[in-house]
Amino acid sequence: MTTNLATSPARARALFDRIQQNRYLGLVGLAVALLAPFITATNYALSVMTSALLFVMLAVGLNIVVGYCGLLDLGYAAFFAIGAYVSGILATRYGWPLLATVPVVIVAAVVAGIVIGGPTLRLRSDYLAIVTLGFGEIIRITANNLTITGGPSGIYGIPGIMLLGVDLSGPVGLYYTCVVVVALAVLGAARLGRSRLGRAWRFIREDEDAAEAMGINTYRVKLAAYIGGAIWGGLAGILFGAQLSAISPPSFTFLWSALILMAVVLGGMGSTPGVVLGAIFISVLPELLREAADYRYFVFGILLIIVMIFRRQGLWPARAVERQSRRDRRRAEEQDVRKAEEVVP
Amino acid sequence: MSTRESVPLLRVQDLHLDFGGVKAVDGLTFQVYEDDVLSLVGPNGAGKTSAFNCITGFYKPTGGSITLHGTDITRLRPSAIAARGMSRTFQNLRLFGELTVLDNVRAGMHLRLRQNALDALLHTPRFRRTEREATDEANRWLDFVGLRGDRGGLARNLPYGEQRRVEIARALACGPKVLLLDEPAAGLNYGEKGELLDLLQRISGLGIAIVLIEHDMDLVMQVSRRVVVLNFGREIADGTPDEVRRDSAVIEAYLGRDDDEEDEEMMSHE
Numbered sequence A: 001m002t003t004n005l006a007t008s009p010a011r012a013r014a015l016f017d018r019i020q021q022n023r024y025l026g027l028v029g030l031a032v033a034l035l036a037p038f039i040t041a042t043n044y045a046l047s048v049m050t051s052a053l054l055f056v057m058l059a060v061g062l063n064i065v066v067g068y069c070g071l072l073d074l075g076y077a078a079f080f081a082i083g084a085y086v087s088g089i090l091a092t093r094y095g096w097p098l099l100a101t102v103p104v105v106i107v108a109a110v111v112a113g114i115v116i117g118g119p120t121l122r123l124r125s126d127y128l129a130i131v132t133l134g135f136g137e138i139i140r141i142t143a144n145n146l147t148i149t150g151g152p153s154g155i156y157g158i159p160g161i162m163l164l165g166v167d168l169s170g171p172v173g174l175y176y177t178c179v180v181v182v183a184l185a186v187l188g189a190a191r192l193g194r195s196r197l198g199r200a201w202r203f204i205r206e207d208e209d210a211a212e213a214m215g216i217n218t219y220r221v222k223l224a225a226y227i228g229g230a231i232w233g234g235l236a237g238i239l240f241g242a243q244l245s246a247i248s249p250p251s252f253t254f255l256w257s258a259l260i261l262m263a264v265v266l267g268g269m270g271s272t273p274g275v276v277l278g279a280i281f282i283s284v285l286p287e288l289l290r291e292a293a294d295y296r297y298f299v300f301g302i303l304l305i306i307v308m309i310f311r312r313q314g315l316w317p318a319r320a321v322e323r324q325s326r327r328d329r330r331r332a333e334e335q336d337v338r339k340a341e342e343v344v345p
Numbered sequence B: 001m002s003t004r005e006s007v008p009l010l011r012v013q014d015l016h017l018d019f020g021g022v023k024a025v026d027g028l029t030f031q032v033y034e035d036d037v038l039s040l041v042g043p044n045g046a047g048k049t050s051a052f053n054c055i056t057g058f059y060k061p062t063g064g065s066i067t068l069h070g071t072d073i074t075r076l077r078p079s080a081i082a083a084r085g086m087s088r089t090f091q092n093l094r095l096f097g098e099l100t101v102l103d104n105v106r107a108g109m110h111l112r113l114r115q116n117a118l119d120a121l122l123h124t125p126r127f128r129r130t131e132r133e134a135t136d137e138a139n140r141w142l143d144f145v146g147l148r149g150d151r152g153g154l155a156r157n158l159p160y161g162e163q164r165r166v167e168i169a170r171a172l173a174c175g176p177k178v179l180l181l182d183e184p185a186a187g188l189n190y191g192e193k194g195e196l197l198d199l200l201q202r203i204s205g206l207g208i209a210i211v212l213i214e215h216d217m218d219l220v221m222q223v224s225r226r227v228v229v230l231n232f233g234r235e236i237a238d239g240t241p242d243e244v245r246r247d248s249a250v251i252e253a254y255l256g257r258d259d260d261e262e263d264e265e266m267m268s269h270e
Helices: A002-021 A025-039 A043-068 A077-093 A098-120 A125-145 A171-193 A196-206 A208-213 A218-244 A254-267 A272-310 A326-337 B048-055 B078-083 B101-108 B117-122 B125-144 B160-173 B190-205 B217-223 B241-246 B248-255 B261-268
Strands: B010-019 B022-032 B037-041 B063-068 B086-088 B178-182 B209-213 B226-231 B234-239
Touching: A025 A043, A025 A171, A025 A272, A043 A171, A043 A196, A043 A218, A043 A254, A043 A272, A077 A098, A077 A125, A077 A218, A077 A254, A098 A125, A098 A218, A125 A254, A171 A196, A171 A218, A171 A272, A171 B117, A196 A208, A196 A218, A196 B101, A196 B117, A208 A218, A208 B078, A254 A272, B010 B048, B022 B048, B022 B063, B037 B048, B037 B217, B048 B178, B048 B209, B078 B086, B086 B160, B101 B125, B101 B160, B117 B125, B125 B160, B160 B178, B160 B190, B190 B209, B190 B217, B209 B217, B217 B241, B226 B241, B226 B248, B234 B241, B234 B248, B241 B248
Parallel strands: B022 B234, B037 B209, B037 B226, B086 B178, B178 B209
Antiparallel strands: B010 B022, B010 B063, B226 B234
């Protein structure tokens, strides 16, 4: 009986690991996103799903900073705002098509990442969190006070997306545009996470001094994480403007930064499927709770607390185990048997 | 000894480190030559680890200079020093515990992997090739240090002795010319110490100079070509293990502290 108790969770975990490592997992997610409008395609449902996609993009972007690199950023909405405002201003005041604003938004996000990250990344943990919180507010308050950003009333009349003469500004067009962009964003963030740079981010998260001793310039690598997060946030801002056609400072309050962070923590920091799930959870759940009317956010809050108490590692935590190739495994086993004495790399 | 006349690989010149009024390192001078094995020994609090931290850039020394390969590295950040061919391990084992053993060793290869963010995003052939090479090399270093246990599993799940090996493999993966080991034998059992001795000799055989902080006198006397003895941040002896063992200042420093366990160890090898 004891063996039963001991093996069945282990077996469940092994199965879970297999599912999680499955390379087709991303394709399954993409298929779900592509097929969802065939189940329900009311304007309301499409808008909820589009918002969820944007949330996914923001969450995987913040996951680069918080999940991979371990930098607590409480002002992530700043990058989102920068993307939305830069593209919104260029589109409404200068008549640029939204697609043409993409390179400018990327440049603006990189600059913002350097400006905000440059001085703050010399700080560690709690101090960094406080300073990013400040920067998040600075961006929002600046937008509130400048004339070019439209002050408190913001920018309106942001056009939809046109691609090669095809109008993608309708709810369906926008939804599928978001599916494509967000799928690429998720894939890109996951790939970065598995690369040399992504490993360096994790080394810093685990032990900054040891990473530095290994020749990793931790300041530059942290700045890279910040810039990466900024680009993801900025691009999501363009889609946000396209979806709502109007943006204003209250769209970018601290609550946004907090909700995105919540999606990352709830899903499982550093885990791509986890963060995607967390973002969908955070954005869709309040809609599903509409029944509860005025108690909606109360129930939402209670549910979040329950999840965090019973699943602190997140809904779908990052998996740090690596499956080795058969050749490497066999070699390691041989090693276990005879202690290699003559092997010289 | 023949390399004595040549230019030293690492030169520490009149190193000072003050913490407020406390002189942690007080005028330390020594040289490390190619294929040297040099041990820094001394009672607890003698400033050995502080000296290591100055040499590797973690502490900014308050005085003196450190040159590696003839270039001044005194004010460089640790990563820049590592890039110039010096890597280290830590006294209290600083592995990336929540990452795999292989990833830990890949950390050492960070600087040498020619792969950028675009390669990673597009999974270019170069990305695949460099990742494969990194895995192969990490495996080779783990073979070299004789790691037993799951390489794809988390580093923190390995037994202590194996974690020590991983830390050395990680430092070796940096491709150092000088390797600084801070108490590599601490916490190892008798058999593991024997394996460590063998490993140190094989590392030396690769042409890597070793600087060792160690309390285990048995190991120090067997592996070192030279021993530098510190006391109160000051160097009190520098010579071959035999010379140092007979040095009156050393005997005094060790005998002056009756309660110290190193006394007996030191004595037992007289």
